[in-house]
Amino acid sequence: MKFKTKLITLVVAFLAAISFALPSQVNAAKGDIGVDWAVYQGANGKYGTNNKFAIIQAGGTQGGTLYDQWTYASQVKAAQANGLKTHTYLWYGVGGSADIGRQALDYFLPKILTPKGSIVALDYEDGASSSMAANTDAILYGMRRIAQAGYTPMYYSYKPYTLAHVDYQRILAEFPNSLWIAAYPDYQIRALPDYGVFPSMPGIALYQFTSMHAAGGLDGNVDLTGITDSGYNGSTTTDSGKTYVKPSTNTPATNAGQQANNTTLSQIKVGDSVKVNFGTTRWANGVAMPSWVQGKTYTVQQVSGSNVLLGGIMSWINRSNVELLTTTSVPSVSSGSTYTVQSGDSWWSIAYKYGMSMYTLAANNGKTISSVIYPGDVLRVSGASYSSHTYYTARSGDSFWSIANKYGISMYTLAANNGKSIYSLIYPGEDLYIR
CATH class of the missing domain: 3.10.350.10 (LysM domain)
Structure with a gap:
């Protein structure tokens, strides 16, 4: 979600912002940082540091034209597998037409892949009609339909647009603490919110504080009330730091995400998608890893011992330094297949x-x-x-000749077996296929 006009910077005292935003009730998710994803974040999403939830676009309507977001299902699976509470949002370009809203909700509500009780937000930041009453009626119609379907309705926009086109007090009268409002202090990379520019208005449950939560652009949000707990029965964190969320109900997408979540790192195989953990600084061979690799998703191309080869960048990493996002099913094979x-x-x-x-x-x-x-x-x-196959882990001082001589094979064969030539570099820690 991006602004269509430049935000008006609002200087508000930190304590005043908190008094509007934070109720006295304490929820597990209160203060959690999360992301929202659309097609721009790719099939497996994009991450900032220490994210706890993801709100994912299923599609939307623009003046009655419906569209699906092809990344929705795979992003839900990936977020679930990464231990994030997943929620949904729709682009709600209905202007002041409740009838267009009806068409959109008729189409999308049966397609929601996050659990019952989870957030389904209406993104209303473009195409408003000249009638504030009609705009508000159309938004309330959509939120009522979401609530009737068993989800938690929210309204997303930014403060100046809302004040100009929507009677948000009517929304809050029917759906208290249901606002998700954006305000950015600047376009620098930010991990945490700056409450000095908080869009002070009552009823804000989610505050989108940046569109640069990570390099290259990523929306960052903070949960002010615990609303992202909706649809979830808590979570469990293992001794290794892996988090397992517990959806209140299951869907095909959350089931697939939970399958990946429950798959141990020792079971990672070729074709699986993995995310490189933040804080990882070295490849399996000890060479320093560029920081831009952290948080990125890759397809496993090979597995050797405790290491996996990341497709695209063709680098080996220890499996303890990745998070499994999606796991592939393997065709059943038998001897002689x-x-x-x-x-x-x-x-x-x-x-x-x-x-x-x-x-x-x-x-x-x-x-x-x-x-x-x-x-x-x-x-x-x-x-x-x-x-029956043999692999060798290269050590300091090794060469294709010395390794080939050790196993009684040609160094040309050794290099070719590993997709290299004898002039290719090999590094300590690199696993080579022998025979």
Whole structure:
């Protein structure tokens, strides 16, 4: 969610802001920091530090034109797997038309993938009509429908737009503490809210305090009342620091997220999506990791011992330094199972399909990953002989020649088996496939 006009900076004393925003009741989520995601955050979302919740766009309507957000389901799964309480929002460009609101809610309410009781917010920041009463009627219609469906309704916008187009007091009279209001002090990266520019008005439950919660842009929000507990029965944190949320009800998306959440790091396999933990500073080989990798999501391309290879940047990282977001199902294979190569296939794409290393797949068929495969070739994809393969972890001073000599193979074969040439660099801690 982004502003359409420049915000008017409001200088408000910190204590005055708190007196408007924070009720006396203490909730578990009060003070938690979270994010909201749309298509710009990709299939698995984007993270700031120490996030506890995510509010995810399912789609919306603009003057009666409905659209789905293709990232909604996968982002819900990823957030659940990462231990975040997940909620939903809709772009609500209905102007002053309750009828357009009806069409939107008829379409989207059956598609909500977050648990019953969770937030479903209406994003109303563009396209208002000239009638404040009609605009407010359309918003209240949508919020009533959300409440009737068993979710927690909220209204999102920013203060100047709300004051100009909406009678928010009518909203609060029917839905107390249901406002989600944005106000940014600047466009610098911010981890925590600056209450000096808090949009002082009653009934604010969520405060969106920045659009730069992380480099490259990410909305950051603070829960002022504990409203993000809605739809959840608490959470459990393990000794290792992993958090498991407990949705009040399940949906296909939250079920999938919980499956990933319950999968241990030792079970990570090729094809799974993982997020690099904040605070990770080194790759598996000890080389310093750039800070921009932290919080990013990658697909696992290979697994070797305690390390996983991150697709796209082709770097190895210890599995203890990642969080599993989505886990793939592996086709059932039995001894002697085969796969017929199709046009466009590669060693990697076939191995991904069966949860294998591409090096293992190639070796099981008497080839290397440098070997060409053709449509119609029949490859063995059985897992029967996986355990017979040998890997070596490079040490300081090693070379392709010294490692190849140790195992009685050609250094050219060793390099090719690992997608390299003998002129490629190898680093201490790097796992190499031997045979």
